[in-house]
Amino acid sequence: MDDTKSNQSMKGIFIGDFVHCRSLDELEFLLDTAVCVDEEGWVVMVEREISDQAKAKKILLPRLSWKEDEVIFKVACKGQFFFPGFIDTHIHAPQYPNVGLFGKTTLLSWLENYTFPSEASLKDLDAARRVYTRCIQRSLSNGTTTAAYFATIDVSATNLLADICFAHSQRAFIGRCCMDSAINPTTYRDASHETCLADTRATIDYIASIDPTNSLIMPIITPRFAPSCSTEVMNSLSSLQKATNLPIQTHISENRDEIALVKRLFPQHTTYAEIYDEHGLLCEKTILAHAIHLTEAEADLIKIRNCKISHCPISNTALCSGEARIRWLLNKGLEVGLGTDVSGGYSISILEAAKHALLVSRHVAMSGDEEAKLSVAEVLYLATRGGAKVVGLEKVGTFEIGMAWDSQLIGLATVGDDGAAPTLEDGKVDIFGWEGIEARVEKWLFNGDDRNTLAVWVQGRLVHSLEG
Numbered sequence: 001m002d003d004t005k006s007n008q009s010m011k012g013i014f015i016g017d018f019v020h021c022r023s024l025d026e027l028e029f030l031l032d033t034a035v036c037v038d039e040e041g042w043v044v045m046v047e048r049e050i051s052d053q054a055k056a057k058k059i060l061l062p063r064l065s066w067k068e069d070e071v072i073f074k075v076a077c078k079g080q081f082f083f084p085g086f087i088d089t090h091i092h093a094p095q096y097p098n099v100g101l102f103g104k105t106t107l108l109s110w111l112e113n114y115t116f117p118s119e120a121s122l123k124d125l126d127a128a129r130r131v132y133t134r135c136i137q138r139s140l141s142n143g144t145t146t147a148a149y150f151a152t153i154d155v156s157a158t159n160l161l162a163d164i165c166f167a168h169s170q171r172a173f174i175g176r177c178c179m180d181s182a183i184n185p186t187t188y189r190d191a192s193h194e195t196c197l198a199d200t201r202a203t204i205d206y207i208a209s210i211d212p213t214n215s216l217i218m219p220i221i222t223p224r225f226a227p228s229c230s231t232e233v234m235n236s237l238s239s240l241q242k243a244t245n246l247p248i249q250t251h252i253s254e255n256r257d258e259i260a261l262v263k264r265l266f267p268q269h270t271t272y273a274e275i276y277d278e279h280g281l282l283c284e285k286t287i288l289a290h291a292i293h294l295t296e297a298e299a300d301l302i303k304i305r306n307c308k309i310s311h312c313p314i315s316n317t318a319l320c321s322g323e324a325r326i327r328w329l330l331n332k333g334l335e336v337g338l339g340t341d342v343s344g345g346y347s348i349s350i351l352e353a354a355k356h357a358l359l360v361s362r363h364v365a366m367s368g369d370e371e372a373k374l375s376v377a378e379v380l381y382l383a384t385r386g387g388a389k390v391v392g393l394e395k396v397g398t399f400e401i402g403m404a405w406d407s408q409l410i411g412l413a414t415v416g417d418d419g420a421a422p423t424l425e426d427g428k429v430d431i432f433g434w435e436g437i438e439a440r441v442e443k444w445l446f447n448g449d450d451r452n453t454l455a456v457w458v459q460g461r462l463v464h465s466l467e468g
Helices: 053-064 093-098 107-123 125-141 155-168 193-210 231-244 256-265 272-278 296-304 313-318 326-331 350-366 376-391 437-447
Strands: 011-023 026-037 043-048 071-075 081-084 086-092 144-150 171-175 217-219 248-252 286-290 308-311 335-338 407-410 453-458 461-465
Touching (some): 011 053, 011 437, 026 437, 043 053, 053 071, 086 308, 086 335, 093 107, 093 125, 093 144, 107 125, 107 256, 125 144, 125 453, 125 461, 144 376, 144 453, 155 171, 155 217, 193 217, 193 231, 272 296, 308 376, 313 350, 326 335, 326 350, 335 350, 335 376, 376 437
Parallel strands (some): 086 144, 144 171, 248 286, 286 308
Antiparallel strands (some): 011 026, 026 043, 453 461
16 A cells, blocks of 8 residues: 555644654653644654744744645644554454444354344445444544455445545555355355455455555455355465455454364364465465464464464453463564454454553463563554554554654543543543653553544544544
């Protein structure tokens, strides 16, 4: 994906405190800083010791040869900070109406009872428009500037998802689900492997027609998971990937019952990962969601193929799937990002996923692997720069020169001298005045929600605002 979109006519200078993760284990704090963004949405200058608009005008405009009337200034208020936009590396848009509905189910029964009926219903394009519009708006309002979406098997509904993402200026990878196996419901499956391939090509061609340079929208080849796909479909999709160089997304080793099913369906293969590899689906552009129960050999194979991992801690817990060993994967050199996995995951917030990633890592540590614990810096890296690497975007995720201005402005409630009750708009994070920037970020991670996301930009364009 070319990380550009020429839809921002005004340059921007953003002033305040900035927080980002340039590496896995380090949060960098840029206090009293100005980040200058050109009309194409690229960061062209980062200047320290700029705390107000007057100083920015005096010092920066001459250096940039910019005229004041062609620049939008945004000055963060005291207590606010800028943070990179979140990357959701695994989300099922058609499942959004089911968030919170997992009850007593585990993965396979949940698919049968909730997921497949919901997805099948969206062949009604009016219903699909309603669901997708709200899903994308909610995602943006929670600071997600890029999302890798699973759609449905329906071509028109999948194309509609691409249209709505493009209209709302959210970066998106759009995947039409491929699932022709007889194990799928008779009412919700591809008619044949030929139909599956043709429909996938149709979606790829449609996305090329609305966004020829993939400035925001990129097709992604999407075999749902091994049990849902015939050998012919997997081989065809592998050939398609080699011909187009498009990314791939699928699931792996999410649930022990799923793994047992895979062994029954593919007895000639030793492991789940081997099935994908033998069909040519493991490559440097492959995103594997969950990866909870990988064997040592599978993890090593995935590393050799340079595949990427989407960690979905909320879904993994909600469906009792298991606890992914993220430190183990990171130590092997695998790239890992975070996914909400709506609607197995009950929240569309990557901030919530980051919190759960940290907490799940502590549960793994309590089982005897003390090194497994992830830090605040590490989970926020997975939510931003780590996720960008997973989806193959090299120019999003930090505030460095040359990066895209994909950003969110975070505001936290300041407690007055009388300690009066908070308003609804204040959210759940209370700031008493003694907290430094690092403490404020930690409070936001554990207590924040969409009420703290005051504004969101994608490639320099404002796509969400609570500020009127």
